[in-house]
Amino acid sequence: QVQLRQSGPGLVQPSQTLSLTCAISGDSxxxxxxxxxxxxxxxxxxxxxxxxxxxxxxxxxxxxxxxxSRITVSPDxxxxxxxxxxxxxxxxxxxxxxxxxxxxxxxxxxxxQGTLVTVSx
Amino acid sequence: xxxxxxxxxxxGSPGQSVTISCTGTSSDVGAYDxxxxxxxxxxxxxxxxxxxxxKRPSGVPDRFSGSKSGNTASLTVSGLQGEDExxxxxxxxxxxxxxxxFGGGTKLTVL
Numbered sequence: 001q002v003q004l005r006q007s008g009p010g011l012v013q014p015s016q017t018l019s020l021t022c023a024i025s026g027d028s029x030x031x032x033x034x035x036x037x038x039x040x041x042x043x044x045x046x047x048x049x050x051x052x053x054x055x056x057x058x059x060x061x062x063x064x065x066x067x068x069s070r071i072t073v074s075p076d077x078x079x080x081x082x083x084x085x086x087x088x089x090x091x092x093x094x095x096x097x098x099x100x101x102x103x104x105x106x107x108x109x110x111x112x113q114g115t116l117v118t119v120s121x
Numbered sequence: 122x123x124x125x126x127x128x129x130x131x132x133g134s135p136g137q138s139v140t141i142s143c144t145g146t147s148s149d150v151g152a153y154d155x156x157x158x159x160x161x162x163x164x165x166x167x168x169x170x171x172x173x174x175x176k177r178p179s180g181v182p183d184r185f186s187g188s189k190s191g192n193t194a195s196l197t198v199s200g201l202q203g204e205d206e207x208x209x210x211x212x213x214x215x216x217x218x219x220x221x222x223f224g225g226g227t228k229l230t231v232l
Contacts, residue, residue: 046210046223046225047167047210048223049221049223052220062220064220065218065219103172103173105153105155106155106172106212106214106220107155107169107172107173108169109172109178111166111167
C-alpha cells in the first residue's frame, strides 16, 4: 500500500520560495506506470493541479500554465521522494498543498496528508 | 471559475440514488475517457472513487458508478448511506499544457 508523507513549512513570506517534500513508501519515484503530482486546494481557487514528474527512461516534468514560470517539481531517487518549489509566492498561493500519485492521464489514487501553507509576512 | 461545471449541491434520502453531473467541453470531457471522481470529507484529503470514466479502485463500493455522454460525465451513488455525505469533485485530462482540470465540487447531503 502506497503511503505519501509530506513535510515542509506552513508559513512562507511573500516573494519567497515555497518548498515541500513528499516521501514515498510502497512504490518508487522511478516507476514508469504512474506520475507524482502536486495539487493544491483553496476556497477561492478550488482544486488545482500544479505539476508532476514521471519517469520513462528519463524524468519528465509537466506544469500548469498558471504557475509554469514559478514552479519546479524534482524527483530524488536516492531518498525515494519528490519535491515542490514555488517561487515568488503571494497571498494568492495560500492553500492546502497535496502530493499525489496518479495515472498518466489523471486519476490520483494516493494522497499525502496535506500541508496548509500560508503566505504572509 | 472552475473549468468543469458541477452543481453546487445535491441531496437524497438513505437508500435512494443520486446523480452528480460534470460538464466540460469537446477539448476535455468529450475528448478523452479520462474523467475521475473524488470524495472529500471535511478536513481530509480527497479520495479517488472513479477513474477513466467508469473504473472503480479497489475498495470503493460498487454503489458508486460513473458514466459519460458527450461533454458531460456523471457520478451515480446508489443506495445512499450517511457516510456518503461529502463533497464530490470531478476532473478530466485535457491533453494540452493544462493537463488536467477540476470541477468546482458538489456538496452531497444525505437527508
